[in-house]
Amino acid sequence: MPEGDSLHRIAALLQPLVGERILAESPHPRGRVTGVARVLDGRVLERVEAVGKHLLLRFDGGVVLRSHLRMRGRWSLVPRGTPMRGRPWLVLRGRESEARLWNGPVLALDERPLRELGPDLLAEDAEIDDLVRRVRGSDATLLLGETLLDQRVIAGIGNMWLAEALWHAGVSPWRRVGEVSDDDLASTIAWAQEHMRSSVEGVRTPRAVYRRAGRPCPRCGAPVASRGLGDSNRTAYWCPRCQPDVGSDTFRR
Numbered sequence: 001m002p003e004g005d006s007l008h009r010i011a012a013l014l015q016p017l018v019g020e021r022i023l024a025e026s027p028h029p030r031g032r033v034t035g036v037a038r039v040l041d042g043r044v045l046e047r048v049e050a051v052g053k054h055l056l057l058r059f060d061g062g063v064v065l066r067s068h069l070r071m072r073g074r075w076s077l078v079p080r081g082t083p084m085r086g087r088p089w090l091v092l093r094g095r096e097s098e099a100r101l102w103n104g105p106v107l108a109l110d111e112r113p114l115r116e117l118g119p120d121l122l123a124e125d126a127e128i129d130d131l132v133r134r135v136r137g138s139d140a141t142l143l144l145g146e147t148l149l150d151q152r153v154i155a156g157i158g159n160m161w162l163a164e165a166l167w168h169a170g171v172s173p174w175r176r177v178g179e180v181s182d183d184d185l186a187s188t189i190a191w192a193q194e195h196m197r198s199s200v201e202g203v204r205t206p207r208a209v210y211r212r213a214g215r216p217c218p219r220c221g222a223p224v225a226s227r228g229l230g231d232s233n234r235t236a237y238w239c240p241r242c243q244p245d246v247g248s249d250t251f252r253r
Contacts, residue, residue, distance in 0.1 A: 002069045004122050004156025005199040007050035010075045012200070014048045014057070020057070020094035029091030034107050036065060038093070046126040052117050052155025057092075066113070068106035068185075076100050121156040121193050128193070132185045135177060144180055145173025146230035148188070159193055163210040163237040165192035167219075168249040173229060173236045215238065217242055 024040040026032040043059040050056070055075070057065040067073070080098045089104040101107070116135055119126055131154055138147050147153055148162050157165075166173050169187040171180060195205045202231040208218050213226035222241040 001071050001157035001158055002053065002073075003196070004050065004120065005155075005159055005161075005196040007053055007055050008122055008200045009059055010055055011048045011050040011078050011103050011200075013075065013197055014099050017045050017092060017094045018048060020045060023093040025091050025093075026089060027084070027087040027091065028089045031101070031104060033105065034089075036107055038088060039063060039109060040065060043090070045094075049124070051120050052151055053116055053158070054114060054117075055112060055116075063109060064111045066106070066108050066111050067101060067104055070105045072103045072189060073105055075101045076102070100206075106211055116153040117151050119155065120151045121154050122196055126193065126252055127196075128186050128190050131189050134180075135185055135189075138177060140176065140178030142177055144171065144175050144177050145174065145236050147177050148233075149230075149234065151231070156187070156196065159234050159236075160207070160210045161192050163193070164208060165189070165207065166243060167232070167237075167239060168211045170242055172243040173238055174228055174245040209239060210238065213237060 014173065015077055019237040021042060021044050022040060026034070026037040031037070042061065043061060043063060045057060047058040053068060055067040055117060059065070060237050073244055077097055077099050080093055080096055086102070088100040088102050090101040092099040092241070102250050118195060119131065121131065133148060138150070138153050145162060145166065149159070162173070165188045168191045169184055169189055171184045197203065209224045212224045216222070217224055217239040220241045222239055224237055225240050226235050226237050228234065
């Protein structure tokens with residue numbers, strides 16, 4: 001699933017359409033049934049922004065389009081009139097460019113779900129101390145990995161950045177929130193924020209543990225482990241030697 005940095009890159013990608021009057025259409029039946037193209041057609045796109053894993057396109061008249069890509073959705077920006085291969089769910093045409101949404105599983109004129117989100121990790125005003133307090137305000141008995149994936153706590157972090165940030169901080173995803181120090185929380189969150197912001201600018205960070213189960217840890221050489229995490233059973237990746245879960249009865253090797 002695209003994480004917060006990917007959505008911020010998409011928001012930057014679509015900036016050439018801001019300020020233009022948009023011609024909208026939905027070539028794909030599943031996009032057409034949402035009815036959003038009829039509402040957006042002829043409106044001026046005033047702003048494009050990312051909030052967590054959501055993309056918001058704000059039009060005149062207070063109309064807001066919310067897009068969530070889940071696992072397979074994809075936005076592209078191409079010169080206007082570029083031949084299509086397949087049928088996108090939504091096309092937004094400006095004077096010279098057009099944005100195309102492919103396989104858009106969440107496409108709605110409703111931003112109310114954002115009220116449930118925690119602060120966006122990549123927001124300009126996101127402060128590490130405030131984000132640590134958000135985590136501290138969550139259930140202290142829950143697993144840290146599960147808590148940091150909860151978009152109601154902090155919005156934008158997904159599986160890949162979670163695994164890498166915890167590894168760099170030397171913190172196990174299997175520790176309970178109440179077992180983790182403020183310093184370790186701050187180190188984890190700050191690393192994720194710094195490198196996700198760099199990713200928005202196009203800087204790639206080599207992966208240490210994500211999707212590297214069974215391969216040697218770059219730091220100590222121990223095999224990287226993987227296991228389903230929490231109720232969602234999303235796969236956690238970690239180094240059992242570098243990220244010990246001492247004190248937790250959640251997982252025993």
